[in-house]
Amino acid sequence: MTTKQAVRMAVALPAKHRSRLMNTAREARFPVGTRLFEEGRKADRFWVVRTGTVTLDMHVPGRRSAAIESLAAGELVGWSWLFPPYLWHFGAEATTPVRAYEFDALAIRLMCDSDPQLGAAVAQWVGQVLAHRLTQARMRLLDLYAPHGSGPPR
Amino acid sequence: MTALPVPYRVVARWQETPDTRTLRVEPVRERLCPFVPGQFAMVHAFGRGEIPVSASAIPIGGGLGFTVRRVGAVSEGLYEAGPGDTVGLRGPYGTGWELEKAACDDLVVVAGGIGLAPLRPLVRDAVADPEPYGRLNVLVGARTPADLMAHRETGLWRTAYTGVTVDRPGAGWSGDIGFVTALLGRARFDPRATTAFVCGPEPMIRATALRLAALGVPGEHIRVSLERNMRCATGHCGHCQLGPLLLCRDGPVIGWDLAEQLMTVREL
Numbered sequence: 001m002t003t004k005q006a007v008r009m010a011v012a013l014p015a016k017h018r019s020r021l022m023n024t025a026r027e028a029r030f031p032v033g034t035r036l037f038e039e040g041r042k043a044d045r046f047w048v049v050r051t052g053t054v055t056l057d058m059h060v061p062g063r064r065s066a067a068i069e070s071l072a073a074g075e076l077v078g079w080s081w082l083f084p085p086y087l088w089h090f091g092a093e094a095t096t097p098v099r100a101y102e103f104d105a106l107a108i109r110l111m112c113d114s115d116p117q118l119g120a121a122v123a124q125w126v127g128q129v130l131a132h133r134l135t136q137a138r139m140r141l142l143d144l145y146a147p148h149g150s151g152p153p154r
Numbered sequence: 155m156t157a158l159p160v161p162y163r164v165v166a167r168w169q170e171t172p173d174t175r176t177l178r179v180e181p182v183r184e185r186l187c188p189f190v191p192g193q194f195a196m197v198h199a200f201g202r203g204e205i206p207v208s209a210s211a212i213p214i215g216g217g218l219g220f221t222v223r224r225v226g227a228v229s230e231g232l233y234e235a236g237p238g239d240t241v242g243l244r245g246p247y248g249t250g251w252e253l254e255k256a257a258c259d260d261l262v263v264v265a266g267g268i269g270l271a272p273l274r275p276l277v278r279d280a281v282a283d284p285e286p287y288g289r290l291n292v293l294v295g296a297r298t299p300a301d302l303m304a305h306r307e308t309g310l311w312r313t314a315y316t317g318v319t320v321d322r323p324g325a326g327w328s329g330d331i332g333f334v335t336a337l338l339g340r341a342r343f344d345p346r347a348t349t350a351f352v353c354g355p356e357p358m359i360r361a362t363a364l365r366l367a368a369l370g371v372p373g374e375h376i377r378v379s380l381e382r383n384m385r386c387a388t389g390h391c392g393h394c395q396l397g398p399l400l401l402c403r404d405g406p407v408i409g410w411d412l413a414e415q416l417m418t419v420r421e422l
């Protein structure tokens with residue numbers, strides 16, 4: 001059993017909402033190197049990784065894309081589909097062969113609109129994912145691996 | 155009373171990261187009592203002074219390994235020591251990881267940067283004798299790929315899950331990217347029956363222990379190594395006092411149930 005993490009869909013979404021989402025899911029496979037999406041493009045889908053690794057990156061003109069974070073089994077790939085203007089903030093690439101559940105963003109948004117309970121649960125789930133990633137990003141910003149933490153002694 | 159340093163000869167050394175080397179030392183004559191994983195020695199660089207350094211290898215055949223990052227005069231002296239040079243050792247000091255108390259539990263070992271040094275003998279023991287334990291997980295995080303120590307060895311350990319992640323990948327890195335706590339979501343353990351062992355810079359320890367606790371691992375099963383600076387190593391000088399503890403004697407390995415309140419207050 002993999003550790004239950006609050007941000008995992010299987011835990012963060014109550015069973016009845018989860019199964020409604022899962023009923024709409026398609027199975028997707030991406031060979032290594034497939035671009036799942038590109039920064040600035042329309043965010044019309046999202047994924048939950050089943051196996052493999054997806055890396056989020058940012059395009060830097062004239063240079064290799066800067067890799068930001070990797071996402072593995074059970075993790076949500078993409079949140080821009082939930083918030084206007086529904087455009088991707090980063091790019092994403094399969095860095096290993098990836099199997100994932102793929103969801104149609106428009107269909108899920110319509111389901112959420114017509115069922116406020118489902119809408120609240122989905123917003124709660126994605127909110128938890130975002131809060132968790134923000135915390136991680138802040139920890140990396142502080143350079144907690146530096147020999148003396150993140151600053152000289154007082 | 156402080157014991158005199160016992161001479162040990164450097165028999166080999168290798169580069170771990172751009173500022174860190176491991177020294178393999180053998181006794182010149184007299185040898186120290188055996189070390190257990192998590193314990194440290196006061197290592198004397200002659201002419202410079204002595205500093206606490208954890209045993210990063212405790213080979214069955216004798217001798218010891220120490221992994222030293224050069225940050226100041228004494229660590230620089232040890233970093234520069236090469237085969238044939240002599241260093242002085244006092245020890246062993248401190249509490250160990252006490253792996254044996256984790257029998258039947260899943261094991262979660264979390265290392266930040268060269269925090270892997272004191273954890274390596276523990277992982278080697280768990281890999282060599284996995285029977286008494288549940289699933290072994292090894293999670294390593296570092297700033298960049300160049301800051302990962304013993305990267306090759308880490309990949310060879312037979313574990314339920316080994317995760318290695320960096321903040322800044324650079325060219326040629328195909329592994330995980332993110333803070334080490336992200337790997338906890340991928341490790342395989344039952345939080346209620348888990349013992350975790352955590353070592354690295356203090357803020358990394360704190361972030362990791364808080365996450366483990368949030369996942370349900372009991373505080374007394376989260377063992378952290380607090381490597382505050384110390385001088386005598388024998389509980390006399392008070393240099394390493396943290397609240398009511400003298401870390402050279404009561405630590406460096408203590409439970410998060412004790413460490414949490416000491417590490418989260420602003421001033422001690």
Ligand SMILES: Cc1cc2nc3c(=O)[nH]c(=O)nc-3n(C[C@H](O)[C@H](O)[C@H](O)COP(=O)(O)OP(=O)(O)OC[C@H]3O[C@@H](n4cnc5c(N)ncnc54)[C@H](O)[C@@H]3O)c2cc1C
Nearest residue numbers: 205206207208221222223225226227228229381382383406
């Ligand atoms: C139990 C224990 C185990 C240790 N194990 C290892 C090890 O395996 N490998 C290793 O490289 N180092 C280890 N250390 C840290 C090592 O002892 C220090 O880096 C060393 O004392 C620095 O001495 P120096 O004379 O080289 O530098 P100094 O001139 O004394 O210090 C240089 C800078 O490092 C800071 N500093 C010194 N010690 C520490 C510390 N413990 N924590 C945070 N900042 C510090 C000082 O404030 C100063 O800014 C351990 C420390 C302890 C207490």
